[in-house]
Amino acid sequence: MTNQQSNRFFFNVDWITILIYIALCAVGYVNIYASVHNTTDTSVFNFGSNYGKQLIYVIAGLVLGFSILLLDAKFFSVFSPIVYGVTVLLLIIVLVVGRNVGGNQAWISLGGGFRLQPSEFAKFGTALLLARYISSFSPKFRDLKSIAFAGLIMGIPLVLIMLQPDAGSALVFLAFMFPMYREGLSGYFLLIFLGMIVLFVADFLVPLKVLIPTILLIGGFFVYQNKRKQKVMFSAILVTIIAIAYLFVVKLAYEKVLKPHQRTRIELILGLKIDPKGVGYNVIQSKIAIGSGQLTGRGFLQGTQTKYGYVPAQSTDFIFSTIGEEWGFVGCFVVIGLFLFLLLRLINLAERQRSTFSRVYGYCVASILFFHVFINIGMAIGIVPVIGIPLPFISYGGSSLWSFTILLFIFLKLDSNRMGFI
């Protein structure tokens, strides 16, 4: 390969995004090192430890990412149905032969201690097919048929992941509502979905005698506001009735249809049954760790909550508590700032695409990252129920890092090829 050839491959690649990507991976490595650090073993390259493994994952991730940049941009559009098909197949396989880790049947063992989590890879498979569908048929999502079809694309993996059961990862598939919204889906759908999720969660966390009056109050407010406009008023009444009915349906389905262990699982996901130490133990400990960082943090390797294992899942789902404790508000600000910058940049990049496929895919990437960041950090600081999903590029684990890397670099490849047609 000559120098010129490699220049051609990386021509037009958005290096700023790659820099942010590397920065976030570095933040991840440093904080995983801190969270598994113990005073007896101080070597930086201990490949038996989690941070040693993460270093391998990061390097492998970079290799993977740059290999994607070497592929032909047309490949992704053409092979998207196949990629989607393979990931769906893997999701089915994992339900049959998967290894049970932490109550979820989500892993396929690859031998040598490495395992694969198909739900991570289903994200970009779905993103690719959704982009392909929208770019090929230009649905404006004005009719039920196109909505149903797009819904099916994201619904199949969602349901399969739900069956593992891993509702947290499944929830992320709702992120595909954003690209659909961008392509014409009515904003009401977003609101309705948001409402359904909020109500679903609230149904478990808030007693009905509080919830129903609250809904009636809000509904009544809208009815009163629109008493001149009959049509709007009636739809407000209708929505209120449906919302209350929905609550009972969810409750009924929950109690009659689900088996006890499934119920436990949902309660677990919603943070009602976190661990034997009592409801909300993880969140309390995570908040304590983050709060103890104060403005500037305790400093690298100085976090006592981190060091002494007070926060469960410290290097994976609750990695943000280490950042909060050791780097303080300043550190949190930088990390959230990096993510926000990345998200805004991805949207901007998506909008500069000539091809609909690239634009939709870009929106998919941004939306999925957004869901992960919001849910993960929100969970660590106690404003979102405990839903075990990783913080992109930062949480420990090969599957999640690689799937986010693939997700991101496919878009970077598409973007570098934005002048061409796919």
Place this chain on the structure above:
Amino acid sequence: MDNLFNRKYIVQGLFIVVSLILLGTLFYIQVFSDKYFLSAESNVLRKLYTFPARGVILDRNEKILVQNEPVYDLMVIPNDVKEFDTLALCGIIGIDTIKFKKNFKKALNQSRYQPSIFEKQLSVSIYQSLSEKLYRFPGFFVQSRTIRQYPDSIAGHFLGYIKEVSPTDIERSEGYYRPGDYIGKTGVEKAYETALRGERGVVNMLYDAHNVPKGSYAEGKFDTSAVSGEQLISSLDVRIQKLGEELLKNKVGSIVAIEPATGEILAFVSSPGYDPNLMVGRQQGNNYMDLLKNPNRVLNIRPIQGYYSPGSSFKPLDALIGLQEGVIDENTTFNCPGYFRVGNHTTKCEHVDGNIALRRGLARSCNTYACYVFQKLLTQKKFNRNQQVAYDYWQKKVKLWGLGDTLGIDLPGERKGRLYDASYYSKKYSKYWGYSTVISLAIGQGEMDATPLQMANIMAAIANKGYYIKPHLVKSIGKDHVIRKEYLKKNYVGVDAAHFGPVIDGMQEAVNSPWGTALASRIDGIIMCGKTGTVQNPRGKNHSVFIGFAPRDNPKIAIAVIVENAGYGGTYAAPIASYITEKYLKDSIPPNRRGGVEWMKKQVILPALPKPKVKTKAALIDSAKKADSLKKSINAVEPKKVIDKKND
């Protein structure tokens, strides 16, 4: 590009808003609120306290009055408790399951993760059987500390007791004390709390989430080791303290003995007393309630709280002030026809003494003589016959002797006694009053009360010929034998040394001459000087009083003995004083007197118990009230027009 392009801003706007929500929440928990920071500290940091041994208290010959004994507190960290055989644990430490649940709940309320006391003060034997099985009770461990132990079971009123701190104590100490600490509640334990308690040691340990210790915090920079409390050397002499308590056994009363030259209290007996060992250990609460309920008011510290009319023991003061003021000299004689009459006030004298001068007057305890001196003092020319001004002058002279105010003993709860100034009588008698109105003060009756400590102190001042040193119970503090400055200062009583000779002669005669009234306190080979008194008591038999000092030259001991309801001073108080004095000066009582000692120990002179009243509960609560009612019960009669008084 189409009109949907604008939706980009909605999506981006959502991203920004959500990021701001996250940052806002983070700002709150990290910067604004320090709740989480503090929780983090309590998560990992355990302060392990080591308890200092409380200071030991010795007697003047360095014999131990109170020492420390190891006990074991059963501690619990509620979070670490796993299922275990509750009944087995209850059986070992001797509690029932109800108590178990109560204790556990209390510990849980204090902290889930920090150790708190589950059951305190387990004995060594319980500890031994417990420690073998402790592994079966996860979350429980044992912490050793010390409690008080009194080898001779004496001087309970002086030593006082310690008790677990109350929430009020903690608040008042501004956080010095922690729940489970002990604090001196009465007596010397309270008065010298800061010296005795020592300093707690602390080890700051880091613990991980599994409660495994991870080493010390900041390399032990903030750790301290426990410092034992200071040793106190008390002025008490165990030998006579013990003898005194035995002599007053089954009697109500006080003994106070003072070393005149130093003001050091040699014996401090309050009877009925109690075994200080009762106020230690797990039964402390119950024992305390029993003592409170005792109708003889065991917890009263009679030497500093009991009020008695000084009676005849006041007469030396009449003479001394008279000599100092020049209204009499040692040879001035008065005629005693068996009474002293002025206007319609008559004060009886037990004898018809005829012409009587100072020495004989004291030896015979002649009331008439005392009244004449008092009359002369209050009708001095220098006051232009204004008897009320003269009274105030007299009252100030008497106050110099330490009457009518606290002496400042190093023990909490001392009371003032009673001695009024002229304005009190002016108010009471609408200004028309004179010496005849208050004539009973001349013989130590009327509206005058003194504590046994004040009486003994007067003897010390006479023994010193003109001054006293504040009586105190602690000789020196700590290894360096620090003495409080106020206990080195001489307090002069306003009478020149030259005037004491004849008065002491009179007191010597009272004890040693055939016509003396205090012959019962005579000791072979020692010249004791003293006076008896018999204090009338409206509720029963008279109180028996003796005050004195010995030996006459270079006195070593001044003493006041009061036995309530025991009749003549000569019968009980005087011999008791002589036994104590002899024991102190000779270290033993000769065989021919030992029979008397044993006889005295066996005497039971307890007042007829009042019928149980419903108000007991109220009476238990306020100690001031208690002391007040005590005062009423043992106080002398109100001044009467005719004072029927036995001189002895």
